[in-house]
Amino acid sequence: MAKPLKCDLCDESATVHLTQIVNNQIHKIDLCESCAEQKGITDPNGYSLADLLVKPGQEAEEPLEVTAGGLVCDECGYTQREFKKTGRLGCESCYATFANLLSPALAGMHKGERHKGKVPARAVERKTYEDRLNSLEGDLQLAIEEEHYEDAARVRDEILDLKKSTKPEESE
Amino acid sequence: MLIKSIFGGKSEMTEASSKKCPVVLMTRIRLARNLSDTPFPGWAKAPQRKGVLETCLPAVASLTQMKRGITAEVEELSDLEKQILVERHLISRELSGSPEKAGVVISKDQSVSVMINEEDHLRIQVIKSGYRFKQAWNSVNGIDSSLEDELDYAFSSQIGFLTACPTNVGTGMRASAMMHLPALVISSQMEKVVRAVNQLGIAVRGLFGEGSDASGSIFQISNQTTLGESEQEIIKRLSSVLRTIIDQEMNAREKILEKDPNKLFDKIGRAYGILQNSHLLTSSECMNLASLVRFGVDLEMFPEKTRNIVDRMFIECQPGHIQHHAGKAIDSNERDAFRSQYLRNQFESIDKPVFTIQED
Numbered sequence A: 001m002a003k004p005l006k007c008d009l010c011d012e013s014a015t016v017h018l019t020q021i022v023n024n025q026i027h028k029i030d031l032c033e034s035c036a037e038q039k040g041i042t043d044p045n046g047y048s049l050a051d052l053l054v055k056p057g058q059e060a061e062e063p064l065e066v067t068a069g070g071l072v073c074d075e076c077g078y079t080q081r082e083f084k085k086t087g088r089l090g091c092e093s094c095y096a097t098f099a100n101l102l103s104p105a106l107a108g109m110h111k112g113e114r115h116k117g118k119v120p121a122r123a124v125e126r127k128t129y130e131d132r133l134n135s136l137e138g139d140l141q142l143a144i145e146e147e148h149y150e151d152a153a154r155v156r157d158e159i160l161d162l163k164k165s166t167k168p169e170e171s172e
Numbered sequence B: 001m002l003i004k005s006i007f008g009g010k011s012e013m014t015e016a017s018s019k020k021c022p023v024v025l026m027t028r029i030r031l032a033r034n035l036s037d038t039p040f041p042g043w044a045k046a047p048q049r050k051g052v053l054e055t056c057l058p059a060v061a062s063l064t065q066m067k068r069g070i071t072a073e074v075e076e077l078s079d080l081e082k083q084i085l086v087e088r089h090l091i092s093r094e095l096s097g098s099p100e101k102a103g104v105v106i107s108k109d110q111s112v113s114v115m116i117n118e119e120d121h122l123r124i125q126v127i128k129s130g131y132r133f134k135q136a137w138n139s140v141n142g143i144d145s146s147l148e149d150e151l152d153y154a155f156s157s158q159i160g161f162l163t164a165c166p167t168n169v170g171t172g173m174r175a176s177a178m179m180h181l182p183a184l185v186i187s188s189q190m191e192k193v194v195r196a197v198n199q200l201g202i203a204v205r206g207l208f209g210e211g212s213d214a215s216g217s218i219f220q221i222s223n224q225t226t227l228g229e230s231e232q233e234i235i236k237r238l239s240s241v242l243r244t245i246i247d248q249e250m251n252a253r254e255k256i257l258e259k260d261p262n263k264l265f266d267k268i269g270r271a272y273g274i275l276q277n278s279h280l281l282t283s284s285e286c287m288n289l290a291s292l293v294r295f296g297v298d299l300e301m302f303p304e305k306t307r308n309i310v311d312r313m314f315i316e317c318q319p320g321h322i323q324h325h326a327g328k329a330i331d332s333n334e335r336d337a338f339r340s341q342y343l344r345n346q347f348e349s350i351d352k353p354v355f356t357i358q359e360d
């Protein structure tokens, strides 16, 4: 048997061989299974994602300052640049922030663009509650602005009822 | 203390499949879940990670499925303990290298493990020996629903469970089967299988090494896509691919026995000889020998009880387990010696293979 290559990070034998071109220079990396996994390199999904998000050639030409005009998540401060670098997101709101970037990528990496699986009862209950509350609070605001005080009083009662009856229980 | 309880009970991993399906060693389903209103672990700040751990750890540990199980923060574990948990598929390498405020809860029978602050806030995993997706799904689904009563999940009605990596969004489910495919490897068909299967959105990776050179001929086959299909649809699609692979493996076995039985008998006979007599065995060689003997058990060349010895080899001959059995940290040369000694003992009383093939 031919002597196997050694891993660049430890001295196990290398089974993962990568060639990357960075700034027109070829870098060869040989890694063992465990180091490759630690670096997230063996995950075929991680790769296809990077391919989908960054078209070949695009990254090299793009100056790094380009993110000045890039998107930033209001909730968590995650940037478009971070997203392109890691292929990961910062928080649940990032899905809305980066929706335009994500949508074609999701279509490419999955079987469809709509969730067809399990729906968590509690999350839906909470969402319904919040949507209803938001809409009533909007109505209330409008009624006050337009000086329809009877309507305003009615809506306020509705809000109180909603809060009393359907507010999801806080878990102890 | 942790290690003792891990070795005390039987595990789904070491009590693998019955003769009914010799090809599938184990089935695994994991769900990725995140809490609402908190950044994903990779982007969360230290206090947020701490908050997630403090919320999730007790919620998970109090599940009935986790009664008398193990609850640990990763920081509390020794390197050897972490390595053993990785080798048993109870935690991921990513979690074992997690900087801080990561945790794991493992059920007493080691079939359920929930990782906290891995890539996602929660990674819920169920392992079943053999080919049992339905049971694995029922179990993981039940745990997920119980947790959801206590925790608020990040979920969108449009794209499902929201995960740190968009490759997991939707169901957040990765279902996989660990398959032993010696005949496809021996007859050099594995590459072809990998290519065909990849086109169907199913991933194949070697368990102990990459691609078609995987030692031990053990492969993990899993779904690549998580959005646009229900969990049942994904499992159904994966299962139909698995069945095709099983058929191909069985055909390859028949063909080898028909065309060149001596080539196979020679490999299995040599494996037996090495296991009884060697004095230095690397982990990778050990996996290959275990694979050949397991193939021999399928062909009834060895008694059925040998299967259990072999399936334990796949787990217990890995470096962390060897060090644990040796009772101290030893270097790789000493491990190779220790491993061979352990196997000489195991195979001392195993009768030599019967080189005639019984027709069913």
Ligand SMILES: [Zn+2]
Residues within 6 Å of the ligand: A007, A008, A009, A010, A011, A012, A031, A032, A033, A034, A035, A036
């Ligand atoms: Zn390495």
Ligand SMILES: [Zn+2]
Residues within 6 Å of the ligand: A073, A074, A075, A076, A077, A078, A090, A091, A092, A093, A094, A095, A097
């Ligand atoms: Zn965000």
